[in-house]
Amino acid sequence: MERLSKHLGGPRLWIKRDDCTGLSSGGNKTRKLEFLMGDALAQGAGTIITQGAIQSNHARQTAAAAARLGLECHLLLEDRTGNNAPDYTLNGNVLLDRLHGASVSKRPGGADMNAEMEALAADLRAKGKKPYVIPGGGSNPVGALGYANCALELVAQANERGLKIYHVIHATGSAGTQAGFVTGLVAINANIPVLGIGVRAPKEKQEQAVFDLAVRTAEYMGAPGIVKREHIAANTDYVGPGYGLPTEGMAEAVKLLARFEGILLDPVYTGKGMAGLIDLVRKGFFPKDSDVVFLHTGGSAGLFAYPDVFDLPTYS
Ligand SMILES: *Cc1c(COP(=O)(O)O)cnc(C)c1O
Numbered sequence: 635m636e637r638l639s640k641h642l643g644g645p646r647l648w649i650k651r652d653d654c655t656g657l658s659s660g661g662n663k664t665r666k667l668e669f670l671m672g673d674a675l676a677q678g679a680g681t682i683i684t685q686g687a688i689q690s691n692h693a694r695q696t697a698a699a700a701a702r703l704g705l706e707c708h709l710l711l712e713d714r715t716g717n718n719a720p721d722y723t724l725n726g727n728v729l730l731d732r733l734h735g736a737s738v739s740k741r742p743g744g745a746d747m748n749a750e751m752e753a754l755a756a757d758l759r760a761k762g763k764k765p766y767v768i769p770g771g772g773s774n775p776v777g778a779l780g781y782a783n784c785a786l787e788l789v790a791q792a793n794e795r796g797l798k799i800y801h802v803i804h805a806t807g808s809a810g811t812q813a814g815f816v817t818g819l820v821a822i823n824a825n826i827p828v829l830g831i832g833v834r835a836p837k838e839k840q841e842q843a844v845f846d847l848a849v850r851t852a853e854y855m856g857a858p859g860i861v862k863r864e865h866i867a868a869n870t871d872y873v874g875p876g877y878g879l880p881t882e883g884m885a886e887a888v889k890l891l892a893r894f895e896g897i898l899l900d901p902v903y904t905g906k907g908m909a910g911l912i913d914l915v916r917k918g919f920f921p922k923d924s925d926v927v928f929l930h931t932g933g934s935a936g937l938f939a940y941p942d943v944f945d946l947p948t949y950s
Pocket of ligand 1: 661662663691692771773805806807808809810811812900903904931932933
């Protein structure tokens with residue numbers, strides 16, 4: 635990102651475009667779904683159930699993957715933000731969920747979403763269907779394999795161009811991305827530190843969730859014990875008032891990427907992740923002549939659920 639790097643005065647910032655993963659409007663969940671959907675098909679499932687926030691990118695990519703494979707898809711969407719604006723409840727990812735043919739149903743904030751999915755699965759089984767339940771964010775050891783794969787891909791791409799990566803930064807939520815990514819890096823001794831920028835939980839809780847899932851992923855990969863607690867780092871200073879609630883830093887980051895690089899971020903994850911990266915750059919966290927990679931995890935469809943937070947000029 636030459637123009638953004640110059641604007642911020644270094645380091646050299648690079649971007650790994652997992653917003654271009656191919657299904658629907660892209661995003662990180664597609665890599666997880668490659669393995670989760672493979673598992674569902676191997677088990678003979680015909681119906682997929684998953685859950686997320688109302689503007690869940692994971693739900694939208696699951697709907698798209700199910701469409702691609704000819705599977706039925708049920709999405710349970712939790713009202714985590716209390717935002718009742720029509721753009722929030724019907725536009726953005728929700729518009730795409732319905733366009734991909736999924737059934738969507740809402741649950742109140744704080745509902746036990748795993749229990750809700752199990753209840754729906756029991757109903758569908760009673761009707762003779764074979765449901766496959768995907769946890770929120772696709773974050774279990776099967777889904778995390780997608781990000782172990784991404785780590786191998788990124789290191790191969792860096793090696794091809796002789797790039798020595800000083801640090802990788804990305805937004806972290808349900809933990810599968812960071813858990814899989816770190817496990818992949820550690821498995822090949824890449825020696826590249828990763829920092830997750832939190833969007834919901836406090837630091838201790840976020841790091842513990844990532845570590846626990848990384849340990850299980852390493853076991854599932856056949857490499858038990860390789861991930862240590864010190865491999866896992868999260869910075870949760872950029873959450874602001876809460877999950878899915880806008881911050882000034884997020885709005886600035888979304889606008890900077892749009893105007894300096896022609897790249898779309900999102901209000902819930904990558905906008906806050908990039909706000910963290912920008913702030914750390916300004917604080918001198920990275921040497922000026924180093925190469926830092928932002929892993930773009932997608933989410934741009936969510937922009938259309940938040941049309942009023944960017945303070946944009948109207949027609950001139
Ligand atoms: C889900 C998501 C994340 C976080 O990934 P996790 O694996 O849940 O930690 C980051 N960015 C976007 C756009 C997402 O949709």
